[in-house]
Amino acid sequence: MRSMLESTDKIRYLFFLAAVAVGISLGLLYGWALSPVEFYDTTPDTMRVDYKTDYVLMAAEAYAAEQDVLMAVRRLALLGAESPADIIQEAMVFASEASYAPDDLILMRELAEVVRTWNPALDAALP
Secondary structure (H helix, E strand, O other): OHHHHHHHHHHHHHHHHHHHHHHHHHHHHHHHHHOOOOOOOOOHHHOOHHHHHHHHHHHHHHHHHHOOHHHHHHHHHOOOOOOHHHHHHHHHHHHHHOOOOHHHHHHHHHHHHHHHHOOHHHHHOOO
16 A cells, blocks of 8 residues: 555656646747747847947947047947946957957057046036
């Protein structure tokens, strides 16, 4: 009698575990394949670090062409609440680890130097 109870308990646990596995599988199938989350109209600060680095590089390239530090700082402000110098520094660290081209690193370094020495009070007085 006791072995019969033990075998029914084992069967119950097996069915329970099978039901949990099927539930998780169906949930993942629904969430990933049938109705995946679609992000749109998100802010740039939600990007991964590699995309943020590319964005900083684009801002550095635009600065090299325009020589407008205020516009460069505005572009970098979209990447978060940190200071633009910190954003550029984080991007430079990732870029050097990811083996970006030396010319790209130079552009980011030049932008970092300009942003570090930039005085926003002087630009605020301009019309």
